[in-house]
Amino acid sequence: xxxxxxxxxxxxxxxxxxxxxxxxxxxxxxxxxxxxxxxxxxxxxxxxxxxxxxxxxxxxxxxxxxxxxxxxxxxxxxxxxxxxxxxxxxxxxxxxxxxxxxxxxxxxxxxxxxxxxxxxxxxxxxxxxxxxxxxxxxxxxxxxxxxxxxxxxxxxxxxxxxxxxxxxxxxxxxxxxxxxxxxxxxxxxxxxxxxxxxxxxxxxxxxxxxxxxxxxxxxxxxxxxxxxxxxxxxxxxxxxxxxxxxxxxxxxxxxxxxxxxxxxxxxxxxxxxxxxxxxxxxxxxxxxxxxxxxxxxxxxxxxxxxxxxxxxxxxxxxxxxxxxxxxxxxxxxxxxxxxxxxxxxxxxxxxxxxxxxxxxxxxxxxxxxxxxxxxxxxxxxxxxxxxxxxxxxxxxxxxxxxxxxxxxxxxxxxxxxxxxxxxxxxxxxxxxxxxxxxxxxxxxxxxxxxxxxxxxxxxxxxxxxxxxxxxxxxxxxxxxxxxxxxxxxxxxxxxxxxxxxxxxxxxxxxxxxxxxxxxxxxxxxxxxxxxxxxxxxxxxx
Amino acid sequence: xxxxxxxxxxxxxxxxxxxxxxxxxxxxxxxxxxxxxxxxxxxxxxxxxxxxxxxxxxxxxxxxxxxxxxxxxxxxxxxxxxxxxxxxxxxxxxxxxxxxxxxxxxxxxxxxxxxxxxxxxxxxxxxxxxxxxxxxxxxxxxxxxxxxxxxxxxxxxxxxxxxxx
Numbered sequence: 001x002x003x004x005x006x007x008x009x010x011x012x013x014x015x016x017x018x019x020x021x022x023x024x025x026x027x028x029x030x031x032x033x034x035x036x037x038x039x040x041x042x043x044x045x046x047x048x049x050x051x052x053x054x055x056x057x058x059x060x061x062x063x064x065x066x067x068x069x070x071x072x073x074x075x076x077x078x079x080x081x082x083x084x085x086x087x088x089x090x091x092x093x094x095x096x097x098x099x100x101x102x103x104x105x106x107x108x109x110x111x112x113x114x115x116x117x118x119x120x121x122x123x124x125x126x127x128x129x130x131x132x133x134x135x136x137x138x139x140x141x142x143x144x145x146x147x148x149x150x151x152x153x154x155x156x157x158x159x160x161x162x163x164x165x166x167x168x169x170x171x172x173x174x175x176x177x178x179x180x181x182x183x184x185x186x187x188x189x190x191x192x193x194x195x196x197x198x199x200x201x202x203x204x205x206x207x208x209x210x211x212x213x214x215x216x217x218x219x220x221x222x223x224x225x226x227x228x229x230x231x232x233x234x235x236x237x238x239x240x241x242x243x244x245x246x247x248x249x250x251x252x253x254x255x256x257x258x259x260x261x262x263x264x265x266x267x268x269x270x271x272x273x274x275x276x277x278x279x280x281x282x283x284x285x286x287x288x289x290x291x292x293x294x295x296x297x298x299x300x301x302x303x304x305x306x307x308x309x310x311x312x313x314x315x316x317x318x319x320x321x322x323x324x325x326x327x328x329x330x331x332x333x334x335x336x337x338x339x340x341x342x343x344x345x346x347x348x349x350x351x352x353x354x355x356x357x358x359x360x361x362x363x364x365x366x367x368x369x370x371x372x373x374x375x376x377x378x379x380x381x382x383x384x385x386x387x388x389x390x391x392x393x394x395x396x397x398x399x400x401x402x403x404x405x406x407x408x409x410x411x412x413x414x415x416x417x418x419x420x421x422x423x424x425x426x427x428x429x430x431x432x433x434x435x436x437x438x439x440x441x442x443x444x445x446x447x448x449x450x451x452x453x454x455x456x457x458x459x460x461x462x463x464x465x466x467x468x469x470x471x472x473x474x475x476x477x478x479x480x481x482x483x484x485x486x487x488x489x490x491x492x493x494x495x496x497x498x499x500x501x502x503x504x505x506x507x508x509x510x511x512x513x514x515x516x517x518x519x520x521x522x523x524x525x526x527x528x529x530x531x532x533x534x535x536x537x538x539x540x541x
Numbered sequence: 542x543x544x545x546x547x548x549x550x551x552x553x554x555x556x557x558x559x560x561x562x563x564x565x566x567x568x569x570x571x572x573x574x575x576x577x578x579x580x581x582x583x584x585x586x587x588x589x590x591x592x593x594x595x596x597x598x599x600x601x602x603x604x605x606x607x608x609x610x611x612x613x614x615x616x617x618x619x620x621x622x623x624x625x626x627x628x629x630x631x632x633x634x635x636x637x638x639x640x641x642x643x644x645x646x647x648x649x650x651x652x653x654x655x656x657x658x659x660x661x662x663x664x665x666x667x668x669x670x671x672x673x674x675x676x677x678x679x680x681x682x683x684x685x686x687x688x689x690x691x692x693x694x695x696x697x698x699x700x701x702x703x704x705x706x
Contacts (some may be wrong), residue, residue: 178633
């Protein structure tokens with residue numbers, strides 16, 4: 001019994017890893033959004049005249065007539081086609097969101113070939129939609145993901161699963177990595193990765209003639225994020241921040257880059273009808289190839305841990321471990337489900353975190369006064385040289401504000417998707433069940449109505465005077481909201497908070513003459529359109 | 542091997558505990574099949590229990606007992622209270638559906654609010670100055686007889702709730 005108790009404690013302690021899901025969500029949403037914008041199979045029936053009996057407004061009274069989708073404003077199919085396919089609108093999805101919001105209002109429809117998408121570009125309407133969600137919200141059509149898994153005999157994970165299957169895995173994983181206190185125990189693991197990040201900054205800047213510049217911050221943060229997620233997810237280090245990156249880690253990075261760089265083509269993988277694949281084979285082939293690479297990597301690490309556990313049990317040793325160990329021992333999910341989920345979580349947890357860290361450091365460099373204020377808060381609160389943990393973060397409101405404000409200005413997922421699971425009335429329009437919605441987070445984040453001086457970088461707008469002080473709302477929900485929100489949210493926050501605290505403690509981050517104004521572009525996720533080069537100048541203390 | 546069996550049993554117990562911790566009422570038909578129906582009778586050691594009076598959306602008072610240390614969300618689940626959509630994320634601070642409103646004196650006794658809870662409260666419907674998330678409030682003897690009001694429901698934008706998903 002004592003042993004059981006012991007295990008139980010270890011087990012409770014071991015579940016920290018929240019950020020993954022959240023990031024999954026992000027990615028999901030990104031993929032969904034783009035994919036949905038493109039070609040997923042929502043039928044045109046949505047726009048047909050609706051049965052009269054359904055047009056009963058929910059509330060009785062003098063409500064205006066509920067309008068049909070036919071009456072909804074939006075760009076014409078042709079102009080949309082030209083915008084996206086001819087003028088490469090996909091990289092400007094976030095800007096087009098803003099333009100369309102101005103032109104057509106809070107809710108508008110767009111057509112991408114056979115796919116109708118209803119965009120919701122208003123914080124209150126977004127709130128209505130998310131609050132009306134049922135038990136297993138659906139983001140977008142994930143058939144191409146599912147097809148690959150079926151082909152390879154693999155399971156779906158939190159991104160690709162739907163319905164009951166999804167809920168079963170979500171129920172397991174959220175109990176492990178969604179509660180802030182369960183994730184706080186990963187502080188030490190994450191801090192070891194932060195140690196290596198700082199070392200890496202010091203090495204990289206010596207390679208530049210000014211001894212201060214680090215080129216392409218995102219490349220560094222990519223490695224940091226990957227190392228951080230893996231430390232929690234695989235309970236091992238990958239060596240991303242070493243001088244010589246191990247071959248299998250390089251292979252994985254290659255697969256991840258392939259997945260990302262071929263984002264548009266892989267999006268078409270789902271969009272191109274199967275019968276066209278013999279004629280245009282590349283998208284589907286690349287899609288499968290990158291998934292093969294991602295799965296291969298997860299299998300290596302999961303199997304390695306599984307073998308260690310088995311060996312320990314055979315020797316009669318006590319098994320201790322973190323998230324993966326827990327999942328492998330409790331078997332709440334099958335081994336295939338574990339493979340699929342760690343694969344999807346790693347995929348979702350890397351670019352999302354690294355882009356946000358890149359933007360955060362870029363914004364700090366561009367706003368030295370704000371950086372100084374945050375530095376002052378950190379040093380006053382922690383004292384010199386203290387390595388912060390999750391427990392210190394509540395005393396550093398500007399650090400939390402920095403991450404929130406960065407994600408408001410550059411929501412890594414500029415839009416999210418939902419497929420309606422009931423007939424809804426949104427913004428006065430009847431929206432039939434099965435309609436693809438795009439929740440326009442980018443445009444709501446920059447609404448003056450929700451955020452005064454919305455284009456300004458002001459981390460202190462998130463600071464509360466007291467616990468009843470409410471700060472903003474559904475305008476900026478970078479991790480989503482509710483049952484299908486990002487499951488990796490807390491892990492991502494921990495990784496970002498701890499890295500930013502330490503960078504700010506140690507360095508003055510400055511702009512490099514090599515980097516001018518960096519704009520955002522959409523490539524599935526919202527990312528820097530040009531490399532961000534920054535200077536890291538040692539602080540005196 | 543015995544170890545593995547023991548661990549597995551433990552894990553199953555835990556899984557079972559959580560798998561029922563779904564919102565008190567679900568809208569999808571496929572989900573309803575999995576709901577647990579507890580009797581709500583908990584005769585043991587009721588003297589140690591804490592009485593909580595919930596006021597539901599119809600204004601009805603429902604008085605139940607919970608164990609010290611349980612969260613108000615636990616109480617709602619254990620007692621199978623029928624508050625539509627309550628506790629959707631199972632107490633993992635990803636939503637604000639377990640939003641409850643308290644009297645001022647009770648509110649003051651509820652203990653500190655974390656940043657994460659405040660962030661979620663920002664997104665709660667019908668927020669008041671004495672709002673908290675039920676999943677974050679743990680019962681203690683000092684809260685004996687507390688009243689917790691379930692806020693009004695969101696104006697429902699769904700048009701065909703009875704359809705199976």
